[in-house]
Amino acid sequence: MDPSITQDAKEKKKTYQSNVKRAKAAHWRTFLKNAKKNDVCTAHQFTKKRLGVMVPGGHAQVSASSLNESIMQHLFLPNPRPVALQPPAFVKLEEKDEVEETKVSQALQKCSNNSAPGPDQVP
Helix, strand or coil: CCHHHHHHHHHHHHHHHHHHHHHHHHHHHHHHHHCCHHHHHHHHHHHCCCHHHHCCCHHHCCCHHHHHHHHHHHHCCCCCCCCCCCCCCCCCCCHHHCCCHHHHHHHHHHCCCCCCCCCCCCC
């Protein structure tokens, strides 16, 4: 390839990039001069990196739910040895151990609605 053509292409590329940079700067100055408070806040959001770009593999996500799944998989790796939950052992009550329905109801009413069940699955 002719070196003069390559040099000419490089100069044109440099001139083009310089013109684009000047046009962007001029547009930005005009925008700031005429901008209102909310316009500047909105423009600032466009200068920030997007969350999907900051999360490994997040740039390939097309929806918020798939981005959320990507974040969860990245931050919370699957447990290689999950603990198998054992169902609570039920003991057969004898007649003398029978519990009245009202006592069960009273005990359940004392439980908090905002608590999670424990290993025995009782809140």
